[in-house]
Amino acid sequence: MPRPIQATIHLQALRHNLARARRAAPDARVWAVVKANAYGHGIERVYEGLRGADGFALLDLGEAERVRALGWRGPILLLEGVFEVRDLELCSRLNLWHTVHCDEQIEMLATHKTQAPHRVFLKMNSGMNRLGFTPQRYRAAWTRLNALPQVDEISLMTHFSDADGAKGIAQQLEVFNAATQDLPGERTLSNSAATLRYNGGAPLRSDWVRPGIAVYGSAPDFPEHDAAHWELQPAMTLAAKIIAIQDLAAGATVGYGSSFVADAPLRIGVVACGYADGYPRHCSTGTPVLVNGVRTRMVGRVSMDMITVDLTPVPEAGFGSEVTLWGRAANGAVLSIDEVAQAGGTVGYELMCALALRVPVVVA
Numbered sequence: 001m002p003r004p005i006q007a008t009i010h011l012q013a014l015r016h017n018l019a020r021a022r023r024a025a026p027d028a029r030v031w032a033v034v035k036a037n038a039y040g041h042g043i044e045r046v047y048e049g050l051r052g053a054d055g056f057a058l059l060d061l062g063e064a065e066r067v068r069a070l071g072w073r074g075p076i077l078l079l080e081g082v083f084e085v086r087d088l089e090l091c092s093r094l095n096l097w098h099t100v101h102c103d104e105q106i107e108m109l110a111t112h113k114t115q116a117p118h119r120v121f122l123k124m125n126s127g128m129n130r131l132g133f134t135p136q137r138y139r140a141a142w143t144r145l146n147a148l149p150q151v152d153e154i155s156l157m158t159h160f161s162d163a164d165g166a167k168g169i170a171q172q173l174e175v176f177n178a179a180t181q182d183l184p185g186e187r188t189l190s191n192s193a194a195t196l197r198y199n200g201g202a203p204l205r206s207d208w209v210r211p212g213i214a215v216y217g218s219a220p221d222f223p224e225h226d227a228a229h230w231e232l233q234p235a236m237t238l239a240a241k242i243i244a245i246q247d248l249a250a251g252a253t254v255g256y257g258s259s260f261v262a263d264a265p266l267r268i269g270v271v272a273c274g275y276a277d278g279y280p281r282h283c284s285t286g287t288p289v290l291v292n293g294v295r296t297r298m299v300g301r302v303s304m305d306m307i308t309v310d311l312t313p314v315p316e317a318g319f320g321s322e323v324t325l326w327g328r329a330a331n332g333a334v335l336s337i338d339e340v341a342q343a344g345g346t347v348g349y350e351l352m353c354a355l356a357l358r359v360p361v362v363v364a
């Protein structure tokens with residue numbers, strides 16, 4: 001028998017979330033962002049649920065090959081562009097659209113021999129200061145690209161640093177709009193947060209939106225809003241079972257470091273999930289968890305292969321009972337990955353990306 005832990009990828013939830021993103025940006029085409037192996041869900045596993053997208057955005061060339069191998073003939077965008085000149089061969093061969101964010105990438109293109117000119121997305125650094133040309137240098141980069149026989153269509157791109165927070169997008173949007181005013185080409189600006197929070201509001205014009213996290217059912221701006229607020233459904237459930245029961249006397253402790261002390265007699269369940277499965281070790285006593293679909297809390301420290309949970313609200317639970325670490329329980333109850341992430345001092349993105357290889361995954 002394999003250890004009783006399993007992740008489930010929900011195709012219907014992916015379809016639902018993609019449709020939700022579309023509804024938020026009805027005039028735009030939608031890139032489903034599937035970088036980092038589809039945020040840990042597995043590119044091959046999510047494909048069926050996301051093939052209704054207009055394109056796939058990612059940044060690893062190997063992942064682009066995998067999407068083509070699945071039979072996808074539509075657009076694929078490399079969000080960071082190429083890393084070395086021979087990557088351009090693959091772009092030509094697989095018809096990949098690629099971001100151009102620095103002079104080195106323009107130089108590589110200028111030396112590339114291709115039959116079919118490439119579609120490129122010229123990226124502006126409108127304030128995030130990771131990738132892209134500054135507004136002052138953007139037009140010169142556009143002019144240089146436009147003169148290259150290797151380049152077909154040039155689209156315009158930027159990325160927001162604060163679409164999920166109080167600062168918002170206004171400042172970056174103004175910088176981008178001012179610097180691109182009279183440039184032709186399609187525009188792509190919005191990640192999940194910008195798509196859900198700002199779309200439709202002029203002067204944010206997006207021909208393509210780039211939702212990632214929302215497609216996987218996590219709220220981009222938790223805790224200000226939760227997934228239910230945005231009508232998103234979890235695309236991943238991580239579930240395990242209780243493999244032992246302990247009855248603690250008052251004053252007894254649980255797990256490494258004896259960090260949890262029972263102040264009264266307490267029945268706890270030992271669950272076949274630990275940090276080696278991708279459950280965050282920074283979660284501690286109080287982190288929410290579902291047992292038989294009933295909300296309770298973790299107690300004590302997360303160990304490599306086990307966690308311990310308070311069974312007070314679920315007296316009927318016992319050996320073999322279902323434990324939902326995040327996602328949807330058999331009774332339909334949902335525990336959002338965002339809540340678990342928050343308890344561990346991180347974000348839903350990190351938890352889904354960190355699902356461990358040893359966890360068997362099924363697609364439902």
Ligand SMILES: *Cc1c(COP(=O)(O)O)cnc(C)c1O
Binds near residue numbers: 033190192213214220
């Ligand atoms: C990852 C990424 C996205 C998607 O961001 P989410 O917050 O997951 O929606 C969009 N655009 C770029 C350039 C990215 O790297």
